[in-house]
Amino acid sequence: xxxxxxxxxxxxxxxxxxxxxxxxxxxxxxxPMIEYVLDALQQAGVTRQIVVIGHRADLVRExxxxxxxxxxxxxxxxxxxxxxxxxxxxxxxxxEGAVLIxxxxxxxxxADSITALFDAFxxxxxxxxxxxxxxxxxxxxxxxxxxEQNCFVGIVEQKDATPEQQQLKEVNLSCYVFACxxxxxxxxxxxxxxxxxxxxxxxxxxxxxxxxxxxMALDVLKPCESLSINTMEDLAVVEAEMDRLQxxxx
Numbered sequence: 295x296x297x298x299x300x301x302x303x304x305x306x307x308x309x310x311x312x313x314x315x316x317x318x319x320x321x322x323x324x325x326p327m328i329e330y331v332l333d334a335l336q337q338a339g340v341t342r343q344i345v346v347i348g349h350r351a352d353l354v355r356e357x358x359x360x361x362x363x364x365x366x367x368x369x370x371x372x373x374x375x376x377x378x379x380x381x382x383x384x385x386x387x388x389x390e391g392a393v394l395i396x397x398x399x400x401x402x403x404x405a406d407s408i409t410a411l412f413d414a415f416x417x418x419x420x421x422x423x424x425x426x427x428x429x430x431x432x433x434x435x436x437x438x439x440x441x442e443q444n445c446f447v448g449i450v451e452q453k454d455a456t457p458e459q460q461q462l463k464e465v466n467l468s469c470y471v472f473a474c475x476x477x478x479x480x481x482x483x484x485x486x487x488x489x490x491x492x493x494x495x496x497x498x499x500x501x502x503x504x505x506x507x508x509x510m511a512l513d514v515l516k517p518c519e520s521l522s523i524n525t526m527e528d529l530a531v532v533e534a535e536m537d538r539l540q541x542x543x544x
Contacts, residue, residue, distance in 0.1 A: 296391035298338070299394070301382055302328065302344065302397075305369040305372060306399070310524055310525045311524075318398040322529065326357055328345075329357075330401035330403070331396060332364070334403045335405075338406075340363070345358065345364050346378045349372075367384075374495075379481060386474055395471075402518040402532060407469075407514050410514040411512060414471075414512055415473075422480075426514075427465060428513060429520055430463070432462065432465045435467075436451045437450050446509050448500050448503070451496075467519060469519075479502075480497075480502050518535050
């Protein structure tokens with residue numbers, strides 16, 4: 295089995311968390327939220343974890359200093375998720391095979407979901423697989439659009455979705471597996487011609503599809519894995535879900 299590599303987005307501020315900490319260091323049930331993500335990656339056999347740091351990077355380095363699998367990459371300017379991955383080019387230069395991209399603010403990421411994505415990639419060898427999930431209330435999430443053959447067509451953000459598309463329950467959860475070479479090629483084609491002037495990793499699957507590459511969407515993520523943390527209200531929801539999962543654990 296080839297080395298499994300992951301990029302973890304961890305550069306953001308915790309402004310809406312009422313904290314000066316980097317968001318990924320805000321405690322969830324007593325532990326920095328990024329620790330749960332890294333644990334899940336480790337359990338899934340990801341032996342190289344590229345952590346993209348930015349706001350108060352020194353604190354993240356200090357917190358994760360004991361993790362041998364972690365490599366740090368600094369994003370000095372916050373120019374979007376695609377830009378964060380661009381900062382990883384040098385760290386990826388000798389990488390072969392699959393690269394997983396996940397958010398550091400999703401502490402309910404599950405190791406078996408990560409394994410399922412890597413296993414699907416290994417068997418199908420597409421350019422990209424999106425890890426998707428279903429939500430009873432998909433408001434605020436990009437919808438996954440499929441054709442009549444159930445093949446992936448694209449991601450439509452809520453503000454751009456038609457009334458019909460807004461009824462879709464399958465959503466993009468910012469979890470991707472790319473073939474490393476295809477990832478780098480899509481980053482070369484990425485631009486920032488949008489209202490925010492930022493580079494978005496969500497554009498990369500569509501660029502690969504337009505280039506004639508195979509892009510799949512695999513609905514393997516559980517409802518709990520859609521619970522990322524951006525506000526104190528989100529934190530309370532995640533902590534309650536962690537408590538529920540712990541209570542119901544065998």
